Amino acid sequence: MMRQYELVERVLRYDPKADETLLNRAYVYAMRAHGHQKRASGDPYFSHPLEVAAILTDLKLDDATIATALLHDVIEDTEATRAEIDQLFGSEIGVLVDGLTKIKRLDLVSKKAEQAENFRKLLVAISTDIRVLLVKLADRLHNMRTLEHMSPESRRRNSEETLEIYAPLAGRMGMQAMREELEELAFRWLHPEAYRTVRERLDRLTENNKGLVEEIRQSLVEKLAEAGFKAEVTGREKKPYSIWRKMQNRQISLEQLSDLYGFRVICDSVSDCYRALGLVHTTWRAVPGRFKDYISTPKQNGYRSIHTTIVGPRHQRVELQLRTEPMHVTAEYGVAAHTFYKEAGLGNGKAMTPDVAREMGPYIWLRRLVETLLEGDNSEEFLEHTKLELFHDQVFCFTPKGRLIALPQGATPIDFAYAVHTDVGNSCVGASINGRQMPLSTALRNGDEVLILTSASRTPPAAWERIAVTGKARSAIRRAARDSLRRQYAELGRRLISSAFGKIGQDYSDDRLRRALSRLTHKTVDDVHAAVGRSELPIADVIRAIAPEAAALLPMSPRARPRNRYENGEGGAEEGWFNLSKVMGLKFRWPTSSGTGGNSAGQGIVIRGIRNDVPVSFEPGGAVPGDRIVGVLTPGEGIRIFQIHSPRLSEFEHERWIDVTWDINQEAPERFPARLSVTVLNEPGTLAQIAQVIGEADGNIDNLKMLHRGADFTEMMIEVEVFDLAHLNRIINGLKSKTVVSKVERVFA
Known part of the structure; x- marks a missing residue:
C-alpha cells in the first residue's frame, strides 16, 4: 500500500x-x-x-x-x-x-x-x-x-x-x-x-506475423523521413474487445478482419498532418470509404485526428491516425488533459469564456444530457436513452444557416429537429435534406443540410418514438404524448362531469369545482377532469364534493335498482339513464390506412373533436359497423368497446358506460373482426365449402379453431373480418345455405 x-x-x-x-x-x-x-x-x-x-x-x-x-x-x-x-x-x-x-x-x-x-x-x-x-x-x-x-x-x-x-x-x-x-x-x-478465444487467436497471429508491426512502423518512418517530415510513429495490435465487437457487428470471423493493426503518426503541426496524409496516400493504396477527417470536424468529445486505412507493407491492411501532440494528449486523456474545469471555475458558478468553451465538447454534451434528465419523470427511461446515445458513432449535419449538429449514426430528421430545439421537434411536419423533401424516417449522412418544416398546430405522434434514435428526441416525444393524452382524458372527464350535472338539473363550471378541490384528493381542476376521464375518480364523488345537497338525486347502485330496458337490450340507447353521450355527443371513427391506427382489436381509434388518440380497444368477439355498441371507461386502459349484447357488459358499473356511435369513412372502408360458431357435418370437402362461401363474399378468415369433434358433427370457431353488419349477415346466410352446415351463430366474448 x-x-x-x-x-x-x-x-x-x-x-x-x-x-x-x-x-x-x-x-x-x-x-x-x-x-x-x-x-x-x-x-x-x-x-x-x-x-x-x-x-x-x-x-x-x-x-x-x-x-x-x-x-x-x-x-x-x-x-x-x-x-x-x-x-x-x-x-x-x-x-x-x-x-x-x-x-x-x-x-x-x-x-x-x-x-x-x-x-x-x-x-x-x-x-x-x-x-x-x-x-x-x-x-x-x-x-x-x-x-x-x-x-x-x-x-x-x-x-x-x-x-x-x-x-x-x-x-x-x-x-x-x-x-x-x-x-x-x-x-x-x-x-x-470469448475473451480467451480471441486472446489465443491473437497470440497465434502475433507469433505468425512476428515483427510485422515493427516492419510497418519502420517503413512509415522511413517514407516520412525521406520527405522531410519529423514525426513519431507508433504501432499496436487492436484490443480483444474491439476485435470481438467488430466480429459481432459484422458477423465475420477473426481471420476475415483485415485491420487488426493500428498506427499513430504524431506530427508537429496541423499542416504536417495533411501533408503526411498526402504522402501516405500516394505511396500506398487507400481503402475507399475508410477516410474520416476529425481535425476539421472534431467529435463532440473534443477528439481530433485524421483517420485513414491503407494497404501497406506485406499487403497488410492497416489503420492510420494522424494528429499533433496536443491532439494525442486529448485523445488519450480527454477532459482530464485540460485544466478548464479548475481554471474556469465551472464548479463555482463563474462565466464560461469562448476559449474554454472550445475545449468543452464533452462537457457541453453532458450538460445537454442532464437537461434531458431533468425534464423526464422516469430514471429507468433516462438510463435507457443515455445508453443509446453513448453507444452510437456520430454523423455531422448542418442547418441552412451553417450550424453544425452532431447526431448518433442512424439519426433521422426527427432527431435533428429535437437537437435544434424541443419546440422545433414538437412542431415538425416534414424535412428537406439537401434541397429535397424526404421522409422523416430517412437516416441522415455526414454533411447533409437539413431544413425542418414546422406547423404550430402539430403534435408529435407517439409512433415517432420508434423512428427516433437520440434519447432527447425519444424523451420529448414520450413526454408530448403523455401531455396530449392527459389533455384528452381531461376533456373527456370534463364532458362526463358536465353531463352528470345536467342529469340532476344543475349547471357545472370549473369555478365550482375549484372551490371544492379541498374535498377531493387532487390539486387542480385538470387533475380532477383527467382522473374522471381515466375512470380513477367516480363522478358521484365529484358531485358530492361540489353539491352535497344533490347527493340524494344521484342514481342508485346497479345492485339496488331494477334493470331497465337498455340493459335488457329492448330499448334504444337514448332511453337509458346512464346514456352520458346524450350530452357529450361523442362519435368514434376508424382512421384511414394512412393514419396511425389500424383495424384490429386493441389498436387506437380517433375521437372526433379531440386531437390525437384516446386509447380505445375492442373486446374479443368484436363489433362491426351496424352493431349497437357501448364504451366502458376502464382505469389505465382508456375506453373499451362492447357490442350491446355482450354478456361481459354486466360486469361494469353503468356509471362507466358511454354510448358511442359509428363514424365510418365510406371512401376508405375498413375491415372489423367478428366471431362465428359453425357446426358442420364430418364430410370430406366441408372446410373447403366454408372457405369458398366466405371468400366469394369478400370476407377474410383471420383464424379458425376446431372446438368439439364428434362422430358426425364438428363445432368450429371462425374469426372473420368484414366491412359491416350487412356484410357479416351475407356471410352467415351463405353458410346456412350449405347442406353441410347444421348451425351458424355469432359469438360475443
Missing part, C-alpha cells in the same frame, strides 16, 4: 504549488474513518481510495481532486457526514464527495431502478463539476482491476454496468486509454470464453 509521503510526492512532482497540508489531512482522515474495514480481498479498505487517488495522479489532476479521491467513500461507508467534510476540507470538496455518494435507504422497486437513480444523481453532480466524473471513473477502474475477489453475480453485474455505462461515458469524455482498459476488464469477466 502506498505511503502518505509517496502520494504527496507524486502530486508535487507535477504540481509544485499543490496544498500539501490538504493532502496529508485527507489521507489521515480517510485512513482513520475506514479504520479496520476490509475489502473482499482481505486488504484494508483504505487501500481502495488510495489506489483511486494514485490513478488520478497519473492524470496529473489538482490537489482538490486527489483529496476527493481519498475521501470519496467516507460518507457512504463510515460515520462521517457531509457537514463534517465541509468543515474540515471546505465546501468545494464537500460537494465533490457528496456527488460521489450513492443514494441510501431509497425505497426503489428494483436493482435497475436503483442503478438508474444513482446514475441520475451522479450525472447531475458531474454537470456541476466534471471532477466528480474523473474520480468516479478512477473508482470504477480500480474496482474492475480487483474484480476477481467478488462473487460471480457481482462480477457479472459490475461488468455489465461498466460496458453499458462507464466505458462509453469515458469514451464520450475523450478518455480513450481509460475506456479501453475498462472494456478489456469487463469483457474478460462478462464473456470469459
Whole structure:
C-alpha cells in the first residue's frame, strides 16, 4: 500500500504549488474513518481510495481532486457526514464527495431502478463539476482491476454496468486509454470464453506475423523521413474487445478482419498532418470509404485526428491516425488533459469564456444530457436513452444557416429537429435534406443540410418514438404524448362531469369545482377532469364534493335498482339513464390506412373533436359497423368497446358506460373482426365449402379453431373480418345455405 509521503510526492512532482497540508489531512482522515474495514480481498479498505487517488495522479489532476479521491467513500461507508467534510476540507470538496455518494435507504422497486437513480444523481453532480466524473471513473477502474475477489453475480453485474455505462461515458469524455482498459476488464469477466478465444487467436497471429508491426512502423518512418517530415510513429495490435465487437457487428470471423493493426503518426503541426496524409496516400493504396477527417470536424468529445486505412507493407491492411501532440494528449486523456474545469471555475458558478468553451465538447454534451434528465419523470427511461446515445458513432449535419449538429449514426430528421430545439421537434411536419423533401424516417449522412418544416398546430405522434434514435428526441416525444393524452382524458372527464350535472338539473363550471378541490384528493381542476376521464375518480364523488345537497338525486347502485330496458337490450340507447353521450355527443371513427391506427382489436381509434388518440380497444368477439355498441371507461386502459349484447357488459358499473356511435369513412372502408360458431357435418370437402362461401363474399378468415369433434358433427370457431353488419349477415346466410352446415351463430366474448 502506498505511503502518505509517496502520494504527496507524486502530486508535487507535477504540481509544485499543490496544498500539501490538504493532502496529508485527507489521507489521515480517510485512513482513520475506514479504520479496520476490509475489502473482499482481505486488504484494508483504505487501500481502495488510495489506489483511486494514485490513478488520478497519473492524470496529473489538482490537489482538490486527489483529496476527493481519498475521501470519496467516507460518507457512504463510515460515520462521517457531509457537514463534517465541509468543515474540515471546505465546501468545494464537500460537494465533490457528496456527488460521489450513492443514494441510501431509497425505497426503489428494483436493482435497475436503483442503478438508474444513482446514475441520475451522479450525472447531475458531474454537470456541476466534471471532477466528480474523473474520480468516479478512477473508482470504477480500480474496482474492475480487483474484480476477481467478488462473487460471480457481482462480477457479472459490475461488468455489465461498466460496458453499458462507464466505458462509453469515458469514451464520450475523450478518455480513450481509460475506456479501453475498462472494456478489456469487463469483457474478460462478462464473456470469459470469448475473451480467451480471441486472446489465443491473437497470440497465434502475433507469433505468425512476428515483427510485422515493427516492419510497418519502420517503413512509415522511413517514407516520412525521406520527405522531410519529423514525426513519431507508433504501432499496436487492436484490443480483444474491439476485435470481438467488430466480429459481432459484422458477423465475420477473426481471420476475415483485415485491420487488426493500428498506427499513430504524431506530427508537429496541423499542416504536417495533411501533408503526411498526402504522402501516405500516394505511396500506398487507400481503402475507399475508410477516410474520416476529425481535425476539421472534431467529435463532440473534443477528439481530433485524421483517420485513414491503407494497404501497406506485406499487403497488410492497416489503420492510420494522424494528429499533433496536443491532439494525442486529448485523445488519450480527454477532459482530464485540460485544466478548464479548475481554471474556469465551472464548479463555482463563474462565466464560461469562448476559449474554454472550445475545449468543452464533452462537457457541453453532458450538460445537454442532464437537461434531458431533468425534464423526464422516469430514471429507468433516462438510463435507457443515455445508453443509446453513448453507444452510437456520430454523423455531422448542418442547418441552412451553417450550424453544425452532431447526431448518433442512424439519426433521422426527427432527431435533428429535437437537437435544434424541443419546440422545433414538437412542431415538425416534414424535412428537406439537401434541397429535397424526404421522409422523416430517412437516416441522415455526414454533411447533409437539413431544413425542418414546422406547423404550430402539430403534435408529435407517439409512433415517432420508434423512428427516433437520440434519447432527447425519444424523451420529448414520450413526454408530448403523455401531455396530449392527459389533455384528452381531461376533456373527456370534463364532458362526463358536465353531463352528470345536467342529469340532476344543475349547471357545472370549473369555478365550482375549484372551490371544492379541498374535498377531493387532487390539486387542480385538470387533475380532477383527467382522473374522471381515466375512470380513477367516480363522478358521484365529484358531485358530492361540489353539491352535497344533490347527493340524494344521484342514481342508485346497479345492485339496488331494477334493470331497465337498455340493459335488457329492448330499448334504444337514448332511453337509458346512464346514456352520458346524450350530452357529450361523442362519435368514434376508424382512421384511414394512412393514419396511425389500424383495424384490429386493441389498436387506437380517433375521437372526433379531440386531437390525437384516446386509447380505445375492442373486446374479443368484436363489433362491426351496424352493431349497437357501448364504451366502458376502464382505469389505465382508456375506453373499451362492447357490442350491446355482450354478456361481459354486466360486469361494469353503468356509471362507466358511454354510448358511442359509428363514424365510418365510406371512401376508405375498413375491415372489423367478428366471431362465428359453425357446426358442420364430418364430410370430406366441408372446410373447403366454408372457405369458398366466405371468400366469394369478400370476407377474410383471420383464424379458425376446431372446438368439439364428434362422430358426425364438428363445432368450429371462425374469426372473420368484414366491412359491416350487412356484410357479416351475407356471410352467415351463405353458410346456412350449405347442406353441410347444421348451425351458424355469432359469438360475443
